[in-house]
Amino acid sequence: MLITGQDSRQIWSQAREAGVGGVLLKPFTDSTLLDCVNAVLHPQAAHEGPLLPQEAAWQVPERFRGRRILLAEDNPVNQEVVVELLRESGLLVDTADDGRQAVDMALAGDYALILMDVQMPVLDGLAAAREIRQRLGDGVPIVAMTANAFAEDRAxxxxxxxxxxxxxxxxxxxxxxxxxxxxxxxxxxAAADNTRY
Structure with missing residues (x-):
């Protein structure tokens, strides 16, 4: 795993050619470190690159295109990959870099869905979700995104x-x-009650 302060396509390309399993950008947070380690330890689950537009577009039916999604994610690489996938599918995406920003944007915007990283600076995803629920009710679905996949984490x-x-x-x-x-x-x-992992 390469740790660097330089974020450039050349660094990423050279790292891949050298057989490096992951690149961690400095300064990094607990969340970005955990994401990078998880990707290195489980390369079979890692996504090698963004889907081509024609591959992603068929995934979202026409009636859902143009819906606005809020992505709360502090890892710039994860953020870039997910944003590209969603936008190629015709969805509109706003991004928040921390939990506090996510809450503020959720209260100010009209989102069809929120994708929420659990480990974020300022306010973590669990606290952000609680505050959104307290202030907006159950109207908008919130989907957790986390490297912590144990039953207690899901619960x-x-x-x-x-x-x-x-x-x-x-x-x-x-x-x-x-x-x-x-x-x-x-x-x-109803969906939360019926969720099965």
Missing amino acids: ACIEAGMNDHLPKPVDPQRLFRTLLRWLGGVPAQ
Whole structure:
């Protein structure tokens, strides 16, 4: 795993050619470190690159295109990959770099769905989800994105008011299956009650 302060396509390309399993940009947070270590330890689950537009576009039916998604993610690499996947599918994406920003944007915006990293600076994803639920109710689905995939981690997400859980690194197929489930208008509480992992 390469740790560097330089974020450039050349560094990423040279690292890949040298057989480096992951690149961690400085300064890094607990979340970005955990994401990078997880990607190195589980390369079979890591996404090698963004889907081509024609591959991603078919994933989201026409009726869902143009819906606005809030992505709360402090890791710039994860943020870039997920944003590209969603935008190629015709979804509109706003990004928040920490939990406090996510809450403020959720209260000010009209989002069809929120993708929430659990480990973020300023305010973590669990606390952010709780505050959104307290202030907005169950109207908007919140899907956790986290490298912590144990049953107790999933239970904590549901307890905080989240509706579903995506493990990291995010698998594009699973991401789109989850999006279609929640963009389809499943009532928040009923869906949370029926969530099975």
